[in-house]
Amino acid sequence: MQISDELGLPARQSASTVHHIRWLEDIFSNQPAEHLLAGQSVFLEGDEAEYVFQISEGALRLFRIIADGRRIITGFLYAGDILGISARGRYLYNVEAVSRTTLRRVRRKRFERVVSENSRLQPEILSVISDEIAAAQEQMVLLSTKNAEERVCTFLCKFSNRHGLTEQQMRRVDLPMCRQDIADYLGMTIETVSRTFTRLINKGIVRIENAFARQAILIEKPLLLAQLAGDDDDCFDVREKSVVHGGGRRH
Amino acid sequence: MQISDELGLPARQSASTVHHIRWLEDIFSNQPAEHLLAGQSVFLEGDEAEYVFQISEGALRLFRIIADGRRIITGFLYAGDILGISARGRYLYNVEAVSRTTLRRVRRKRFERVVSENSRLQPEILSVISDEIAAAQEQMVLLSTKNAEERVCTFLCKFSNRHGLTEQQMRRVDLPMCRQDIADYLGMTIETVSRTFTRLINKGIVRIENAFARQAILIEKPLLLAQLAGDDDDCFDVREKSVVHGGGRRH
DNA sequence: CGCTATTTTGAAAGGGCTCAAGAGTAGTGG
DNA sequence: CCACTACTCTTGAGCCCTTTCAAAATAGCG
Structure with a gap:
């Protein structure tokens, strides 16, 4: 159920790690690397949200299973991405390794303490969360149109x-x-x-x-x-276009 | 672009206001009520995220307009709901009043100051954000299945x-x-x-x-x-079911 | 009471799903 | 090295649900 086996994969740090989250990364960098094989679970929907993770290498899939057994993947996470920040008491979705994956974890308690002690982390947290919501919205756009x-x-x-x-x-x-x-x-x-x-x-x-x-x-x-x-990013002219609802048909 | 006219609607406080966000609400309760008619805009996608709002009465629609003019409503907000917390620098979506709506606003700066001063607000913020993400995910499930x-x-x-x-x-x-x-x-x-x-x-x-x-x-x-x-909330037996991917067909 | 906007209903067409079978890829062991 | 099995991926044909286009009905409002 939790990451069990620590098989001895070469723990080389991906050179192309990351970027956008400079300071948050430091929280994880001292943690031991954990290695997962394809298909292994990181946590399940409903598990107590005890940890925050960062992916060092590989890819994760976030998904939910609905009543009839179908699976909805709500997102993928890649090297450098952070997982579990937005969880309140319990995780909202299941997470598995897509392929061989390396990650590091810190206890939520510690994570939050470090964040509250370091004021410049606050906006980075918000940034991570904001990205997650933006991704969810893009996905809604994709799925509905x-x-x-x-x-x-x-x-x-x-x-x-x-x-x-x-x-x-x-x-x-x-x-x-x-x-x-x-x-x-x-x-x-x-x-x-x-x-x-x-x-x-x-x-x-x-x-x-x-x-x-x-x-x-x-x-x-x-x-x-x-x-x-079909994203045609030239879509920031919303305020000019006289937006008639239900303009271009289809929906 | 912003809420313009303060038409003199009776500023009666909905008795059935809210509940779940006890302390956050206090931040807004001293602010003047602003009244919107159906269709009036609160803010646009890309506007500087200067304020956080709480709805006292009525309903808002959150939406994006895509390249071909179609509109995707990503959510509705009702009395008691809070708007704009998750925005980083700029708002991610457009917001309009669905019907006559009353809301109160505080400057983000002030909002964040109050929150950081009062430690018990921190988890409530996370709770609001967590709800927003949960809603987005439910919507993804709806749209894809x-x-x-x-x-x-x-x-x-x-x-x-x-x-x-x-x-x-x-x-x-x-x-x-x-x-x-x-x-x-x-x-x-x-x-x-x-x-x-x-x-x-x-x-x-x-x-x-x-x-x-x-x-x-x-x-x-x-x-x-x-x-x-079709939600059949008896779906927390994920860990028992031998979940075969692509189990029940359809997707 | 007429005018406009919104909602409902109808008929036809299309895109993706379903069911089914074939092709390719891996892994195993003789 | 090659059969054998087990998967994943691809291809095909028919069907169904939703969309599209069009028109009628209803509601809202001066």
Whole structure:
């Protein structure tokens, strides 16, 4: 149920760790690294929210299971990301390792003490939480308006543009998660995800690097991919447009 | 852009105000009441997050406008709810009054000062934020798995069970928002919302109280409504079920 | 009482889901 | 090295639910 086995993975610190959360990171840096294999659980929905985690390497999936057994993945977390800050008494979702993952944990009590002692951490906490809410909202937008192709393109864009990647890494995407994960995250079936990938390949937008690596995707036309994601970030002209509700049909 | 006119609505304090946020409320109680008409804006996405608000009466809609002009309502806020806590530098979404609404505001600076001075407020802040994230996740679940009927039933259930309502108020639901609002919130078209309501009426689950009031809905069979919402809260047996991913089909 | 905005209803079309089978990939052991 | 098994992923065909487009009905308001 909790991280059990500490198998002896090489505990090398990812050089491309992180960035955006300078000071918070220091809280974790002295903690021992814990290693997880793909599929191992970090905590479950409803568990007492005793710890705050930071991912050193790898990827986690956050998900809930609903009554009929279906799984909804509400997000993925990657190296550098922090997990568990926003939990009140109990965790709101299940967390598992997508692939081999290294993380560090501190007790919530200690975490909060350190934060309250160091005034410049306060805004960073808020920043982390704010990001989490922003991500949730983007996901709501995706789920309520985007079609299959837009969803997959959005996913690939976001994954390839996540923090702490080199230019090269951005064009050659090594997806750690399987099709079912992607499907459960994007609110579609595995079949539709697969079909959509095939369509993107046929269009020459991405290419599957079938060389032995598990799932390497080469983004051939990053700009087109971004366009197909349909975010069109030129959307801050809301206050100019005479926004008629239900303007462009569809919903 | 900001709340402009202070029209002289009777500033009576809703007796059924709130509850869950005892101490935070005190921060707002001395502030002057501001009155908004239906449709008036509180703030826009991207505005500097200068204030924190509490709703005294009425309802707000939180929404974003995407590139093609469509509107996604990410949430509604009601009497007693607090708005703007989770914003970092700038607000993440637009906020408008759904109906006549009364609210109070405090400057973020002051708000944060008061909070940091009073240690028992800290957990309440976290609680508010945690609720916001929980709501966002429930919405993701709704958008990625539920069909039209389940969505509408979920909406009615949540609205009728929101905090601070008497037993009577729970069975006689006065929806302040229009069909288009509901559609944009549930990720469906106004036509489908309408059709779904009709179906629920034909099934005898709800009844429209057409007496002069704007939109009064009588919930005839609350239990059935809750069942049709499909949340089946007996879902905390996750750790027992051998959860096979992609268990019950559909996604 | 007419005008407009909102809501409801109808018929047709489409996109993604479902069910089912095939192709590819890994891991195992003879 | 290659069969054998177990998975994951891909492809195909039909169907169903929601959307779309269009029009009628109802409510709101001067």
